Amino acid sequence: MTAAQPAAQPTAMMSGRYQRAFTIAVVFLVAGWHLAGAGGQLLHNRSAYSSFAFQGAMWLVMALAIAAGSVLVLRGTPGWRSAWAVALIALAASTAAAAASPAAQMLAVNWSWGSAGWTGVLVLLRRRFAELACFLAAEALATLGVQVWDGLHRADLAGFLAVLAWSTGAQVAVAAGVRALDVAAGQAAAAAASEHAARERAVTAEIIRASRHARWLALQQTAVPLVAELATGTADPGNAQVRIRCAVQAARLRRLLAEGDEVPGSLVHELHASADVAERRGVAVEIETAGPLPQVPGPARRVITDAAIAILTAARSRARITLAVVAAGIAVSFVADTGAVVGLPAGGEGVAIDQQQDGGMLWAEARWNGQ
Amino acid sequence: MERPVMVAIIEDHPVVTEGVASWIWSDPGERVRLVHTARDLTGLRAAPEPRADVVILDLELSGELVTAQIPDLVAAGYRVVAFSGHSDPLIVMETLDNGAHAYVSKEEGRDHLVEAVLAAAADRPYMTRSQAKAMLADQRPARPVLSEQERQALLLWFQGMSKASVGRRMSISENTVRQYISRARAKYAATGRPAPSKDALLARAIEDGVIKPGEIMPYKSFARSAADHPSSGAPGR
Numbered sequence: 329m330t331a332a333q334p335a336a337q338p339t340a341m342m343s344g345r346y347q348r349a350f351t352i353a354v355v356f357l358v359a360g361w362h363l364a365g366a367g368g369q370l371l372h373n374r375s376a377y378s379s380f381a382f383q384g385a386m387w388l389v390m391a392l393a394i395a396a397g398s399v400l401v402l403r404g405t406p407g408w409r410s411a412w413a414v415a416l417i418a419l420a421a422s423t424a425a426a427a428a429s430p431a432a433q434m435l436a437v438n439w440s441w442g443s444a445g446w447t448g449v450l451v452l453l454r455r456r457f458a459e460l461a462c463f464l465a466a467e468a469l470a471t472l473g474v475q476v477w478d479g480l481h482r483a484d485l486a487g488f489l490a491v492l493a494w495s496t497g498a499q500v501a502v503a504a505g506v507r508a509l510d511v512a513a514g515q516a517a518a519a520a521a522s523e524h525a526a527r528e529r530a531v532t533a534e535i536i537r538a539s540r541h542a543r544w545l546a547l548q549q550t551a552v553p554l555v556a557e558l559a560t561g562t563a564d565p566g567n568a569q570v571r572i573r574c575a576v577q578a579a580r581l582r583r584l585l586a587e588g589d590e591v592p593g594s595l596v597h598e599l600h601a602s603a604d605v606a607e608r609r610g611v612a613v614e615i616e617t618a619g620p621l622p623q624v625p626g627p628a629r630r631v632i633t634d635a636a637i638a639i640l641t642a643a644r645s646r647a648r649i650t651l652a653v654v655a656a657g658i659a660v661s662f663v664a665d666t667g668a669v670v671g672l673p674a675g676g677e678g679v680a681i682d683q684q685q686d687g688g689m690l691w692a693e694a695r696w697n698g699q
Numbered sequence: 700m701e702r703p704v705m706v707a708i709i710e711d712h713p714v715v716t717e718g719v720a721s722w723i724w725s726d727p728g729e730r731v732r733l734v735h736t737a738r739d740l741t742g743l744r745a746a747p748e749p750r751a752d753v754v755i756l757d758l759e760l761s762g763e764l765v766t767a768q769i770p771d772l773v774a775a776g777y778r779v780v781a782f783s784g785h786s787d788p789l790i791v792m793e794t795l796d797n798g799a800h801a802y803v804s805k806e807e808g809r810d811h812l813v814e815a816v817l818a819a820a821a822d823r824p825y826m827t828r829s830q831a832k833a834m835l836a837d838q839r840p841a842r843p844v845l846s847e848q849e850r851q852a853l854l855l856w857f858q859g860m861s862k863a864s865v866g867r868r869m870s871i872s873e874n875t876v877r878q879y880i881s882r883a884r885a886k887y888a889a890t891g892r893p894a895p896s897k898d899a900l901l902a903r904a905i906e907d908g909v910i911k912p913g914e915i916m917p918y919k920s921f922a923r924s925a926a927d928h929p930s931s932g933a934p935g936r
Contacts, residue, residue, distance in 0.1 A: 614806070616828075618857060619788070619836030648859035652835050663859035686864040693858070 346513030347454075348402075350506050354453060355398045357502065358446040362387075362394055369439040376437045378430060383439075386425040390443050393417045397451040408459075411451040415463050418447035423470040431478035435487045441471050445499045453503055454510075460503055464496050551577045573610070595624050598633045599649055599660075606640035611647055611664075613640065618652040624696055628677040632660050632694045635672050635681055639692055642666040657697040666690040704820040707735035707743060707751035710782070711760045715805075719755060719782070719812065726813050740768055751777065753819045755812065758783035758794065766793050773798035773896045778819040782812060791833035795887055798894030804829040822896075822903040824884035831857035834883060843886035852879035881909045889915040 370387055374380045397414040400406040406414075422444035429437055448463040475484055554577055557563035563570045596617060603613040624632070639662045640647055647664035657678075667688045675681040675694070683692035706723065710716045716736050723731045734751055737743055739760050743751075754777045758764055772779050779799040783790070791802045800819035803811050804827065811827050818825035831853045834845075845853065848869070855865040862880075866873040885904040888897040904910045 616786075616832060616857070618832045619838065650832075650858045652832075652854055652857065654854070659854065659858075661858035684864070684868055686861070686867060689861075689864070691855075691858070691860050691864060691868070 343510075343514040343517035346517070347510055350509050350513075351401050351453070354450055354502065354506060355401065358394055358450045359398065361446050362391060362443045366390070366439040366443040369437070373437040373439070376430060376433060377428070379428060382428050383425055386421045386428075386440065387443075389421040390418055390440065390447065393421065394443070394447050394450065397447055401450060401453065405454045406451055408455065411455060411459075414451045415448045418444040419463070419467055419470060422467065423474065426471055426474040427477075429474075434475060434478055435484060435491060438471070438491075441467065441491065442495050445495055449499045449503050453506055457503070457507070460500075464499060468492055468496060595621070595629050595632065595658075595660075596651065598629060599636055599651075602633050602636045602640055603647075603649065606643060606647065611640065611643045611645060613643075613647050613649065615649045616651070618650065621651055621653060621658055622698055624658060624698075625677075628679050628696050631673055631675060631677050631679040631681075632696065635692065635694050636660075636662065638670050638672055639664050639666065639690065642668070642670045642690075654695065656699045657695060659693055659695050661691065661693040663689060663691050701730075703730055703732040704816060705734045705749050705752045706731050706755060706816055707737070707753075707777075708733065708755045709737050709740060709743065709760070710755070710757040711738045712757075713738075715757070719808065722809060722813055731813055731816055740765065740772075743772075753778045753780060753800075753816045755780050755782050755816065756799070758785060758790065764790070766790065766797055769794065769797035769799050770892070770894060773894045776895075778822075778896055780812070780815045780819050782808060786829050786832070788833035788836040791829060792837060792839075795830070795833075796891040798892070798896045800896055800900065801825040801827060802830045802833070803827050822899040823907070824881040824888075824900060824904060824909065826853075826856065826880045826884050828857050828859065830884070831880075834887065841890060843883075843890050845883050845886065846879075849879045849883045849886075852876050853883050856880055878909060882914070885910045886915065 366387065370383060377383045393414050400410055400414065422440035425440040426434060426438055444467050445464055448460060448467065452460040452463055472488060475488060554563065554573055558565065565571065596615070599615055603615060607613055636649065643664035643666055645665055647662060650661050652659050665688050669683065669685050670690060670692070672681050672683060672692060678698070679694050679696045681692065681694050683690060708716050708719050710719065720733055723733050734749055735743070743754065754772055756765065756769070756772070756779050758766055758781050769779055781794045781799045781802045782805065784805045786804050794802050801815040803815050807827050807829060815825045815827065834853060835857055851869060852865055855868055856862065860868065862876045863873045866876045869876070881904065885901060888900045901915065905912055
């Protein structure tokens with residue numbers, strides 16, 4: 329399997345692919361037999377038949393049955409009606425051809441028994457084995473019936489049994505072989521699928537491990553030194569600057585914890601990314617989500633995150649971003665101590681932006697309407 | 700002066716207990732008195748007098764969620780204020796449904812815990828932003844019906860505005876904002892599992908004019924319509 333294959337290859341699909349290959353092989357086998365084997369015998373014995381035209385017509389009927397059967401099996405396992413319709417046409421053509429053969433040398437010039445049997449194998453291959461057995465038995469009995477009608481001699485019976493043994497034997501062997509291959513293909517596909525799933529799990533585990541490691545590293549650079557300073561007493565919690573640093577780290581820790589539980593899509597992640605920059609500047613940012621949010625399209629998200637960046641850049645020490653479902657859309661709001669009105673984007677893409685200044689606090693809301 | 704509210708802290712991390720105690724002690728009016736601290740709920744039964752009015756309950760004790768213990772505490776006559784690091788709306792809802800008076804997340808503790816304890820002792824509604832968040836996120840079919848104004852006030856409060864700012868935004872008085880938010884809280888007390896704390900909250904809300912008995916309709920009218928139509932196959936109640 330190459331890397332370009334789709335990630336999840338269902339077992340059924342893979343084993344289905346093998347089964348189709350076996351079906352095509354059987355189609356070639358049956359068509360080849362009818363053209364070369366049966367056709368060759370028909371031409372070779374053409375002078376022996378009382379009516380070569382009738383035998384030729386039956387051969388054509390059989391060829392049409394094989395063509396119809398091939399179409400059926402290449403489309404999938406045929407239903408019992410269509411499968412048996414084809415099989416019975418083949419049986420009828422074969423019996424008619426045998427009955428029209430000269431009585432004394434019926435078995436010697438019979439071209440049709442093999443073709444009818446192979447046609448049965450073709451259409452009944454993936455149905456219950458008993459159906460194929462019934463068909464082959466019916467075919468053998470029909471031929472035997474013609475022979476008995478013509479007059480059965482001991483030598484004829486021996487010939488009949490010989491033809492039965494090798495022709496029907498070969499047909500049963502091919503059918504059983506294809507069934508065994510089907511089973512093997514199913515097992516191989518299941519093994520490949522489970523190996524694929526194991527590889528997938530390993531890759532996922534590696535991604536999770538890497539992102540954990542990245543977050544651990546981020547804490548190493550920022551939170552750990554601060555905790556160390558607090559522990560050794562070099563940082564004084566009475567100092568406002570230290571308290572703001574603590575608040576920023578606390579917000580980052582909270583966000584790391586929150587990232588696991590609610591991820592309603594790219595908007596929240598983009599807001600987190602916007603908040604990151606403000607946090608580095610010393611602004612404590614909290615992001616809260618109320619309920620499962622609808623997916624917001626890309627252009628609308630850009631309008632919202634533009635507003636977020638404008639407000640977070642103006643925030644002095646803290647900002648709260650909330651996302652909530654409102655009728656037909658989502659309300660993203662910002663409360664921050666900007667100290668003044670902030671120049672915000674005009675909205676658009678279904679997003680309306682509103683703001684209100686109250687003391688030193690700014691409230692702004694970007695409302696996206698999904699309809 | 701009124702008798703202070705007696706409070707117990709059930710919390711498995713001593714450092715958190717210390718922090719909560721320091722908020723209680725730093726209350727300028729000394730309106731709350733800490734009478735008991737314990738690391739699990741077994742300690743509460745053996746607690747000496749005076750008895751606590753309100754229990755500040757950490758929802759996760761020794762790694763286990765204890766929301767299922769709240770009905771017993773409430774039945775024993777305590778008012779429960781949940782104090783938790785979880786902010787999952789489902790946990791908040793379960794906590795309130797089990798009869799807790801208020802839900803205070805650990806981030807909100809400094810601003811809200813003492814006030815929530817006082818409100819719980821008086822059976823007055825209290826709404827933290829994490830509670831508002833859980834109510835806005837509530838999608839259950841049996842959720843109470845909030846009016847447009849109640850929902851808008853709740854949303855702005857959740858967003859982080861002060862109640863005065865919410866009033867200016869909605870062109871109503873700060874008192875009306877409180878009224879809307881309290882009414883939303885009271886409506887939640889009228890749904891779900893019955894509990895004495897919820898009955899007390901509702902009775903007080905009606906007495907204070909926060910909500911009219913007729914506004915607690917959705918839940919009761921459902922029960923009545925089921926009783927009116929016994930042919931529907933539902934057992935009568």
